[in-house]
Amino acid sequence: MSKAVFFDRDGTINVEVGYLSNFDQFEWIDGAIDAIKFCNRNGYLAIVVTNQSGVARGYYTEADVVKLHNRINEELAKHGAHIDDFxxxxxxxNGAVExxxxxxxxxxxxxxxxxxACRKYSIDKSQSIxxxxxxRDVDAANNAGVRGVLFDGINLLNTLKSALDRNDYNLD
Ligand SMILES: [Mg+2]
Ligand SMILES: [Zn+2]
Structure with a gap:
């Protein structure tokens, strides 16, 4: 079994701009790159789980979403970090695209x-957050049987570390 940290995308790893589709508008949240790197170094899969209703609304396509996600990982690679999957x-x-x-x-x-994601990677939900x-992120987590942590938007690494510390996770 593996363990994972699931991250929301907009407002959690990048600044919320409303229907982000172009990397030119992408801005990291403080501590986000380090939080992802922390997962990479400490045996947690880093998995992004995101609502992209902009596709249904016709603002951008699934191909645009995939392209942006690939671009995010290219940027992370410069820091020796990666998202394992999106x-x-x-x-x-109420989408406009039927x-x-x-x-x-x-x-x-x-x-x-x-x-x-849990099925694809054989993730132990009790070891994951x-x-x-x-x-709705916290609710989705709880509905899946994973502990949900609400992010205050300040520093993602700090939120991640305190969330894991609180349950005596192994941080080696
Ligand atoms: Mg969000
Ligand atoms: Zn859906």
Whole structure:
């Protein structure tokens, strides 16, 4: 079994700008690169779990989402860090693009993205946490059986370390 830290994306690893699709608008949250690096060095998969209803709304495409995620990992590589995988929900019940305009099972606070990741990587949910800046992130975590941690938006590494310390996780 592996263990993971699930991260929300917008407002958690990057500054929330509203329907981010272009890396030119991408700005790291303080401590985000170090938090990801901390996961890489301490035996946690770093997995992003993000609602991207901009796809359903027609603001950008799934290809744009994937391109941005690849670009994020290129940037992290310069710091010797990486996101292990990205899981995203492109849906919204009121979307303008018909095939994405569904009441899906993956849009947070629903747990499907986290559950899919847990299955793919044989993740031990009891050893894993999810950090996000919105209550629906915490709810998605809890709905998946993973402990959810609300991020105050200040420094992601500090939030991660205190979250893991609090349950006596091994930080070696
Ligand atoms: Mg967010
Ligand atoms: Zn979905």
């Amino acid at each position: 899981f995203y929900c492109p849906h919204h019940p 095939r994405y305009a569904v009441d899906c099972q993956c849009r947070k606070p629903k747990p499907q993205l986290i559950l899919d 999810m950090i996000g800046d919105a209550q």
